[in-house]
Amino acid sequence: MPADTRENIILELENVGCLKRLRIEFKPGLNIIKAPNASGKTTIIRGFSCMFSDKIPPSHVLSLDELNGRIRVHYDGRIYEKTLRRTPSGQVMAQGDMLPFTDPRAFDACVALAETGVVHRITGGNVVFRKYLEELSYGNIYSAVINASQELINKYGRKLAGPSFRNFEMLPLLLTELTDLHIRRDQIKQKIEDLKSSHESRIQEIHDQIEKKSSTLSREETHLSQLTKNLSLEKEREEQLQELLNLTDRSSEVAISINKGIASSREKQERLKMEIETQTRLVESLKSDLEALRDLLKKEEETGPRGLRDLERRLKNINKMIILKEEEIQRAERFPPDDEEYPGRLVVDVRSEILRKIEWLEKVTEYFQEKYMRRMTSARRRFNSNVTRAFRELGLKGFENVFLDQNFALHVMREGSIRQPIETLSASEKLTISLILMLAAKETFLPDFPLFIVDELTLSYDPERFWRIMNYIKRRVPYVIVTSLTSSLTGKPEVIHEP
Numbered sequence: 001m002p003a004d005t006r007e008n009i010i011l012e013l014e015n016v017g018c019l020k021r022l023r024i025e026f027k028p029g030l031n032i033i034k035a036p037n038a039s040g041k042t043t044i045i046r047g048f049s050c051m052f053s054d055k056i057p058p059s060h061v062l063s064l065d066e067l068n069g070r071i072r073v074h075y076d077g078r079i080y081e082k083t084l085r086r087t088p089s090g091q092v093m094a095q096g097d098m099l100p101f102t103d104p105r106a107f108d109a110c111v112a113l114a115e116t117g118v119v120h121r122i123t124g125g126n127v128v129f130r131k132y133l134e135e136l137s138y139g140n141i142y143s144a145v146i147n148a149s150q151e152l153i154n155k156y157g158r159k160l161a162g163p164s165f166r167n168f169e170m171l172p173l174l175l176t177e178l179t180d181l182h183i184r185r186d187q188i189k190q191k192i193e194d195l196k197s198s199h200e201s202r203i204q205e206i207h208d209q210i211e212k213k214s215s216t217l218s219r220e221e222t223h224l225s226q227l228t229k230n231l232s233l234e235k236e237r238e239e240q241l242q243e244l245l246n247l248t249d250r251s252s253e254v255a256i257s258i259n260k261g262i263a264s265s266r267e268k269q270e271r272l273k274m275e276i277e278t279q280t281r282l283v284e285s286l287k288s289d290l291e292a293l294r295d296l297l298k299k300e301e302e303t304g305p306r307g308l309r310d311l312e313r314r315l316k317n318i319n320k321m322i323i324l325k326e327e328e329i330q331r332a333e334r335f336p337p338d339d340e341e342y343p344g345r346l347v348v349d350v351r352s353e354i355l356r357k358i359e360w361l362e363k364v365t366e367y368f369q370e371k372y373m374r375r376m377t378s379a380r381r382r383f384n385s386n387v388t389r390a391f392r393e394l395g396l397k398g399f400e401n402v403f404l405d406q407n408f409a410l411h412v413m414r415e416g417s418i419r420q421p422i423e424t425l426s427a428s429e430k431l432t433i434s435l436i437l438m439l440a441a442k443e444t445f446l447p448d449f450p451l452f453i454v455d456e457l458t459l460s461y462d463p464e465r466f467w468r469i470m471n472y473i474k475r476r477v478p479y480v481i482v483t484s485l486t487s488s489l490t491g492k493p494e495v496i497h498e499p
Contacts, residue, residue, distance in 0.1 A: 007028075007075070007076060007077075008025055008026065008027050008028075008074075009025070009026045009027075009073065009074065009075050009479065010023065010024070010025050010026075010073065010074035010075075011023070011024050011025075011026065011044070011047070011048050011071075011072075011073055012024075012070075012071070012072040012073075012074075013043070013044065013047045013069075013070075013071055013072075014069055014070040014071075014072075015062065015063045015066040015068060015069035015070070015084070016043055016046075016047040016061055016062065016063065016069050016070075016071060016084075017040060017042075017043030017046065017047065017061065017063060018038070018039075018040050018043055018063070019040045019043050019044070019047075019063075020063075022040065022044070022493070024044065024493065024495055025495065026479055026481060026495065027479075027497045027499070028478050028479060028499070029474055029479075029480070029497060029498055029499040030470060030471070030474045030480045030482065030497070030498040030499075031479065031480065031481045031482070031495050031496075031497055031498075032482050032483075032484050032495065032496040032497075032498065033481065033482070033483045033484065033493050033494070033495055034483075034484050034485075034486040034493070034494055034495075034496060035483070035485075035486060035492065035493035035494070036485065036486055037485065039492070039493055040493055041455065041456055041483035041485075041493060042113070042455055042456065042483070044483070044493060045111065045113065045453055045455045045481070045483065046060060046061055047061055047071050048071075048073070048453070048481075049106075049107055049111050049453070050071065050082070050094070051071060051073050051080060051082060051097075051098060051099050051102075052098060052099045052101060052102045052103065052106050052451070053102070053103070053104060053106050053107035053111070054104060055104070055107035055108070056107070057092075058084055058092040058093065058094035059091070059092040061084060061092075061094075062084040062086060062092045066086070067085065067086045068083065068084065068085055068086070069083070069084035070082070070083050070084065071084070071096075073099060075099060075100075076100070080096075080097040080098070080099055081096050081097055082094055082095065082096030082097060082098075083095050083096050101448070101449055101450055101451075103446055103449060105135060105136050105445060105446060106446060106449055106451070108132065108135065108136065108441075109136055109438060109441040109442045109445060109446055109449075110438065110442050110446065110449055110451055110452050110453060111453045111455075112434065112435060112438055112452075112453065112454040112455060113455045114455070114456075117438065118132070118434045118437045118438050118441070119431075119434045119438075121434075122410075122422060122430045122433055122434045122437075123430055123434075127409050127410040127411075127422050128407070128408055128409050128410075129404055129408045129409075129410060130376075130407070130408035132441075133376060133379050133380060133383065133404075133408060134376065136379070136441055136444070136445040136446075137375055137376065137378075137379035137444075137445060138375075139372055139375045139376045139379065142368050142369075142371050142372035142375060143372060145364075145368045146365055146368050146369055146372060149361050149362075149364045149365040149368070150365060152357075152361050153358055153361050153362065153365070156354050156357055156358050156361075157358070159354060160351065160354060160355075163331075164331060164332075164335060164347055164350075165347060165350075165351055167328055167329075167331060167332040167347075168332050168333065168347040168348065168351070170332070171329065171332045171333070174325065174328060174329050174332060175329065177325060178322065178325045178326065178329065181318060181321055181322045181325060182322065184318055185315065185318045185319065185322065188311055188314055188315045188318060189315065191311055192308065192311050192312065192315065195305040195306075195307060195308055195311065196305055196308070198305065199300070199304065199305035199306075199308075202300060203297065203300055203301065206293055206296055206297045206300065207297065209293050210290065210293045210294060210297065213286060213289055213290045213293060214290060216286055217283065217286040217287060217290060220279065220282055220283050220286060221283055223279060224276065224279040224280060224283055227272055227275050227276045227279055228276060230272055231269060231272040231273065231276060234265055234268050234269050234272060235269065237261075237265050238262055238265040238266060238269070241258050241261045241262045241265065242262060244258055245258045245259065245262065332347070333346065333347060334346055334347065335347065335350070376408075379444065379445070380404050380406075380408065382444045383404065383440055383441065383444045384403045384404055386439075386440035386443050386444050387402055387403065387436060387437060387440040388401065388402075388403070390436045390439060390440060390472070391436065393472065394436075394468060394469065394472055396432065396465065396468075398414065398415065398429070399412065399413070399414070399415075400413045400414060400415045400416070400417060401413040401417075402433060402436070402437075410422065410433075410437075412425065412433065428462040428465060428466075431466065432462075432465060432466075432469065435454065435469050435473070436469070438452075439452065439473055439476070439477075442477070443476065450477065450478040450479050451477065451478075451479045451480075451481065452473050452477040452479070452480050452481070453480075453481045453482075454470070454480075454481070454482045454483070455483050456483045456484065456485060470482060474498075
């Protein structure tokens, strides 16, 4: 290990989290930060971590009620400083130096917080570590290339599934569809002609009915007029008989004959009145029927044939579809001149070109998939080797083997090769596995990183086992920093150093 990693590290915090101002020193070996709850232990870890990792947002570091803050680290004879500033919009900006051993992977491999990294995975029951090893081994670079190549393949695939290429392969179907549209148009035209002819026949039929009804009405009105005239004549006849009766002897035979005439006239008048009443109703009914026929004629002439507008709309749509289909057929063989990518080119040529590109990208994808698998397989093997060595050297009882399988799923084997699900482990056993996995990750991927930090994970765990692990880590890492809860009432964090 280089000598410069054995010098003391001084950390100064200003307006970070709950700490207004703090100066703390870490020496090579085990550094135990002791403080009561809510006194800034985790704040120290977060502030220090953001000097070598960008995983912690500046807004999680600067005090909520402050506009400015500062983190300063004295290391290897130099001062590294980062300033925090809150903008008027409330966003927190960070500017300044990072420590020389900064590594974006360090936070996940070397800082054990309850809510991050391996600890979070294990306590949350997540046993798949593929993404974790991808990031630590830089396998995600190969994965990114594979994803980018696959995205291009998908992009070209989507192009081949686009309208131009699809229409080219569907050209026979397009021609069939165009023929079908012409047939449908002719059928609609014929329906329109039939409908117009039917409507004209209907109009003529109403005209005929009106003419017939008018003739009947005229005849019946003449008959009514004659009845009315007959009634008037009969009334005059009655009046004349009445005058004649007045001139004769009431008891004479002439008077008797006149009375009979009067009675006959009155009887005839009653019959005429009844006939007139009946004839009047008939005339009124004929007039009503005639008026209804004229209204019907007017309505038929105004509205036109029923369903004609719908047929004309369908015909218009069919004509539009024919035009569009003809344009689609024209586009099927060649791209339009104003096409951004393939102006005026034959679709078949472009299709062959894209297929060649897809073939090349598939080779690129296959190449990097092989590189990815080799890197990830190597990373998994080295990781498993370091995990196995750590368990063996620690001599922890109860665990026969802990390893990642080919699918990067974590397996915990008890003595006798009995597999135990992660979620059934005790809190102490979960912490044990978490810390050893993180140490294995550090030694596998960041062997020269000088720090290993554990934030207050000793609560409710087996202290003897925990400190055995910490001492084991101390022998392998220059600086080990552990936070621990204390009942001290001073409220000020203090560091206890164990070389």
